[in-house]
Amino acid sequence: MAAATNAGALVESPSGEEATAKTAQKRYEGLLMVRNKAIKGKGAWYWTHLEPLLVHNNETGLPKAVKLRCSLCDAVFSASNPSRTASEHLKRGTCPNFNSSAAKPISSVFPASVVPPSPFLVQHNHRKRTTTSPSGSGSGSAYPVPSRFGSQQPHLMLSGGKEDLGALAMLEDSVKKLKSPKTSPGPALSKAQIDSAFEFLGDWVYESCASVSFTSLEHPKFRAFLAQVGLPAVLPREFIGARLDAKFEEAKVESEARIRDAMFFQIATDGWKWNGNGNGESYNYNQGLVNLSVNLPNGTSLYRRALFVTASAPSNYAEEVLWETITGICGNLVQQCVGIVADRFKAKALRNLENQNHWMVNLTCQYQGFNSLIKDLAKDLPLFTTVANNCLKLANFVNYRSQVRTSFHKYQLQEYGHTWLLRLPPPHRFEFVSVFAMMEDTLSSVRALQLVLLDEGFKMVAIEDQGAREIGDMIRDVGFWNELEAVHGLLKLVKDMAQEIEAERPLVGQCLPLWDELRTKVKDWCSKFHIAEGLVEKLVERRFKKNYHPAWAAAYILDPLYLVRDTSGKYLPPFKYLTPEQEKDVDRLITRLVARDEAHIALMELMKWRTEGLDPVYAQAVQMKERDPVTGKMRIVNPQSSRLVWETYLTEFKSLGKVAVRLIFLHATSCGFKCNWSLWRWVCAHGHSRTALNKVQKLIFIAAHSKLERRDFSNDQDKDAELFSLANGEDDVLNEVLVDTSSV
Structure with missing residues (x-):
C-alpha cells in the first residue's frame, strides 16, 4: 500500500512536478468537457459565467493549477x-455584474403553468400599486414582468x-376565455x-410492491399528468378491489400450472432470523417477513407465499410452516418436493425434515454461510479486534476534537x-457493517490524516x-x-465473494x-501480508x-x-478432489435417496460412472462457455x-440417473424476492384486519411473481442508491477524469 509505506514521506519527489502538470491538465480538460455540455443545455446554469483557466509555472512552463474565472x-x-x-459568488450577490433573475431560465421565475400577464393588466396594476424610491426610481423589491410585445414594462409590486403572480395569471386566463371562443378539444x-x-x-403499481403509494394516485400533479395525456382521474380503491383480485388470480393460475408441469421442485425460503436462547427447546425469530418460493428443474423460480413471523416461536414452528407449504403444493405426493434451501435457519429443523423424508436434501444458504464467516473473523480474529479498536480511537479523536x-x-x-467525518459503529454494538465502513473511511483518508500531523492546530x-x-x-x-x-x-475478500454468490445464485454442485x-484466496492473503495461516x-x-x-x-x-x-481422453468425475470422508458421503447420500431395493444397483452404476x-x-x-457481453465473465452456454x-x-x-437429475438442479442459495419493508411493517401494525392482510x-x-419472471432479484432502494451514487451532479463527473490528487 503506497500510502502506508510512504507514511513519513510527505514531501513531494522531484518527479512530482510532472505528475502535478498531468493532473492539472486532466482536471482542466474535465472542466472544459462539463462546461461544453452545460452550454449546450445539458448541465448546470452557472457554467455560462465560469470559465476554466490553466495556470502555468513561470519557470518550467508546465501546468501547475486550474482556476475558474x-x-x-x-x-x-x-x-x-x-x-x-x-x-x-453568483447567487449570493458577490459578483457586481450578476443579475440573479435574468440569469435563470424564465421557467424558474414564471412556472410553465403561469402565463405572464398582458400589458393591459400590467399597466392597470402598475397605476394602482407602483411605489417609488426617494430617488424616483421603481422600488428594488418589485418583481419584473416581461412584456409580450418586447418593450420593457415598469416594475410591478403586488x-x-x-x-400574487399566479393569481394574476389566473385572472388573465379568465379574461382570455371571455374574449376568445373555445377551442375544440383534440381527439x-x-x-x-x-x-x-x-x-x-395497475401492473406498475402492483409490481412496485408499495414502493409507489396507492394514495399517490390522487396527487394533484399526477392527476394533472393524466389529464394532459387524455386519461380520466383514477381512485386508489379501483386498484385494491376487483382489479387486484383478478391480477392475483391470473398470476396464481400461471404459477400453479408451471409447478404441475414439473416432475419435482425445491422449496426456497428466506427471511428467517434465528436468535437462539441456548436451552435447546425453543428459539426466537426477529419479527419480519419470510418468503417461500419454488425452484423448478428448468431454472425458473416461482413465488409461493409470504409469512409474517412474530418475534418468538417454538422450535418446531419453521418445520410446520415448511411442511404445510409442501403439502399445500402437492398434496399427498410429497415426493415431488426433493429439498429445501433456507437462510439463517436452525439446522436441526432442516435435518429433522430430511430424516423424516429420505428423498429430501435440505441445505443452508451459501450466501448466509459466507456472511457468517465474516462474523466469525470479526469475532475470533485478534488482529481484527486490534485494528478495529485502533480505528475507533482514531475516529473518535478526529471527529470530536x-x-x-x-x-x-x-x-x-x-x-x-x-x-466527511469518519463513520463510527453504534455505541456498545461492534457490528461488522459499521466497523468495515469505519475502516474504509480511515483508509481513504490516509493522506489527509498524515497532513494533519504537520498542522499547527494538531501540534x-x-x-x-x-x-x-x-x-x-x-x-x-x-x-498500523x-x-x-x-x-x-480479508473482510472485503469474503464480502465480495458473498455478494457474487447472491448475484450468481450458484447450484449445489x-x-x-x-x-x-x-481457501486459495485466504492462502494468498496470508502470504501477501506475512500472516500465519493457522488461525484464519x-x-x-x-x-x-x-x-x-x-x-x-454428490452433486459435484x-x-x-x-x-x-484424463490422459486417455475420457471425461471422468472428479473423485480425486474429494477427501476420503466426502467419497463415503457420496455413497451414503445416493443410497439414501433411492428406494432400499435399488441401493446396490445405484452403487454399481456409480462405479461405472466413475x-x-x-x-x-x-x-x-x-x-x-461464452463470454457474457455485459459482465465480461465466461458463462455456460x-x-x-x-x-x-x-x-x-x-x-x-x-437408478443413478434419478438421483442425478434431482441433485443437479438444486439451488445453494435462498436469495429471492426483496419486499418493500414499509409494507410489512404496516401489516404488522394492523394485523388485526383480515381484509388488509389478504390484500x-x-x-x-403479484410483485414477486413479476420480479422472478424477469429474474430481477434486486430491490428499488438499492437501485436508487446506485443511481444517486452515479449522478451526484456535474462536479462528481470531474472525479472520473482526475488521477489521485495526493501527488498535487
Missing part, C-alpha cells in the same frame, strides 16, 4: 468546487408579494385505449475536494494531550496501516469449488463444516459440468444441459 467580473477562484463557487382516447393504459398503470477536525477537513478538501493539541501524541504515533506507524489494509482486505476458491484457516474450516452437506460432494461428482479429462464417465463430445457440449444429458443420453443409469398478501405475490 468569472466572465462577468474577471474574478478568479479555485476550481475545486464549481457549484460552491457559483453559490457564493400586495401579496411574488405569490379523445377510445375506451379500449383507456382500459389498456390503466392496465399498464474541534481543532483536529478543522485541520482534517481542511486537508480533506485540499486532497479530495470534499469533507498545539499534542503539546498538552498525551492521547493526541499517541494518535500521532499511530498515524506515523507503517505497521499495514494491519488495517490486511484486515480490510458449485459449493465445493466455491470453498476451495476461498481454522476459522474457515470451522464454518465450512457447519455449512457442509453430503449433497455438495454427478454434474457433467465438473468432469475432468470409470467410464461421459462421451467426450457430450461432455464438451455441456462445458461449452446452456445451464440446463447437465440435467438434460442424464435424462436423454445417459439412460442406462436408471397485502396478494400484492406481494
Whole structure:
C-alpha cells in the first residue's frame, strides 16, 4: 500500500512536478468537457459565467493549477468546487455584474403553468400599486414582468408579494376565455385505449410492491399528468378491489400450472432470523417477513407465499410452516418436493425434515454461510479486534476534537475536494457493517490524516494531550496501516465473494469449488501480508463444516459440468478432489435417496460412472462457455444441459440417473424476492384486519411473481442508491477524469 509505506514521506519527489502538470491538465480538460455540455443545455446554469483557466509555472512552463474565472467580473477562484463557487459568488450577490433573475431560465421565475400577464393588466396594476424610491426610481423589491410585445414594462409590486403572480395569471386566463371562443378539444382516447393504459398503470403499481403509494394516485400533479395525456382521474380503491383480485388470480393460475408441469421442485425460503436462547427447546425469530418460493428443474423460480413471523416461536414452528407449504403444493405426493434451501435457519429443523423424508436434501444458504464467516473473523480474529479498536480511537479523536477536525477537513478538501467525518459503529454494538465502513473511511483518508500531523492546530493539541501524541504515533506507524489494509482486505475478500454468490445464485454442485476458491484466496492473503495461516484457516474450516452437506460432494461428482479429462481422453468425475470422508458421503447420500431395493444397483452404476464417465463430445457440449457481453465473465452456454444429458443420453443409469437429475438442479442459495419493508411493517401494525392482510398478501405475490419472471432479484432502494451514487451532479463527473490528487 503506497500510502502506508510512504507514511513519513510527505514531501513531494522531484518527479512530482510532472505528475502535478498531468493532473492539472486532466482536471482542466474535465472542466472544459462539463462546461461544453452545460452550454449546450445539458448541465448546470452557472457554467455560462465560469470559465476554466490553466495556470502555468513561470519557470518550467508546465501546468501547475486550474482556476475558474468569472466572465462577468474577471474574478478568479479555485476550481475545486464549481457549484460552491457559483453559490457564493453568483447567487449570493458577490459578483457586481450578476443579475440573479435574468440569469435563470424564465421557467424558474414564471412556472410553465403561469402565463405572464398582458400589458393591459400590467399597466392597470402598475397605476394602482407602483411605489417609488426617494430617488424616483421603481422600488428594488418589485418583481419584473416581461412584456409580450418586447418593450420593457415598469416594475410591478403586488400586495401579496411574488405569490400574487399566479393569481394574476389566473385572472388573465379568465379574461382570455371571455374574449376568445373555445377551442375544440383534440381527439379523445377510445375506451379500449383507456382500459389498456390503466392496465399498464395497475401492473406498475402492483409490481412496485408499495414502493409507489396507492394514495399517490390522487396527487394533484399526477392527476394533472393524466389529464394532459387524455386519461380520466383514477381512485386508489379501483386498484385494491376487483382489479387486484383478478391480477392475483391470473398470476396464481400461471404459477400453479408451471409447478404441475414439473416432475419435482425445491422449496426456497428466506427471511428467517434465528436468535437462539441456548436451552435447546425453543428459539426466537426477529419479527419480519419470510418468503417461500419454488425452484423448478428448468431454472425458473416461482413465488409461493409470504409469512409474517412474530418475534418468538417454538422450535418446531419453521418445520410446520415448511411442511404445510409442501403439502399445500402437492398434496399427498410429497415426493415431488426433493429439498429445501433456507437462510439463517436452525439446522436441526432442516435435518429433522430430511430424516423424516429420505428423498429430501435440505441445505443452508451459501450466501448466509459466507456472511457468517465474516462474523466469525470479526469475532475470533485478534488482529481484527486490534485494528478495529485502533480505528475507533482514531475516529473518535478526529471527529470530536474541534481543532483536529478543522485541520482534517481542511486537508480533506485540499486532497479530495470534499469533507466527511469518519463513520463510527453504534455505541456498545461492534457490528461488522459499521466497523468495515469505519475502516474504509480511515483508509481513504490516509493522506489527509498524515497532513494533519504537520498542522499547527494538531501540534498545539499534542503539546498538552498525551492521547493526541499517541494518535500521532499511530498515524506515523507503517505497521498500523499495514494491519488495517490486511484486515480490510480479508473482510472485503469474503464480502465480495458473498455478494457474487447472491448475484450468481450458484447450484449445489458449485459449493465445493466455491470453498476451495476461498481457501486459495485466504492462502494468498496470508502470504501477501506475512500472516500465519493457522488461525484464519481454522476459522474457515470451522464454518465450512457447519455449512457442509453430503449433497455438495454428490452433486459435484454427478454434474457433467465438473468432469475432468484424463490422459486417455475420457471425461471422468472428479473423485480425486474429494477427501476420503466426502467419497463415503457420496455413497451414503445416493443410497439414501433411492428406494432400499435399488441401493446396490445405484452403487454399481456409480462405479461405472466413475470409470467410464461421459462421451467426450457430450461432455464438451455441456462445458461449452461464452463470454457474457455485459459482465465480461465466461458463462455456460446452456445451464440446463447437465440435467438434460442424464435424462436423454445417459439412460442406462436408471437408478443413478434419478438421483442425478434431482441433485443437479438444486439451488445453494435462498436469495429471492426483496419486499418493500414499509409494507410489512404496516401489516404488522394492523394485523388485526383480515381484509388488509389478504390484500397485502396478494400484492406481494403479484410483485414477486413479476420480479422472478424477469429474474430481477434486486430491490428499488438499492437501485436508487446506485443511481444517486452515479449522478451526484456535474462536479462528481470531474472525479472520473482526475488521477489521485495526493501527488498535487
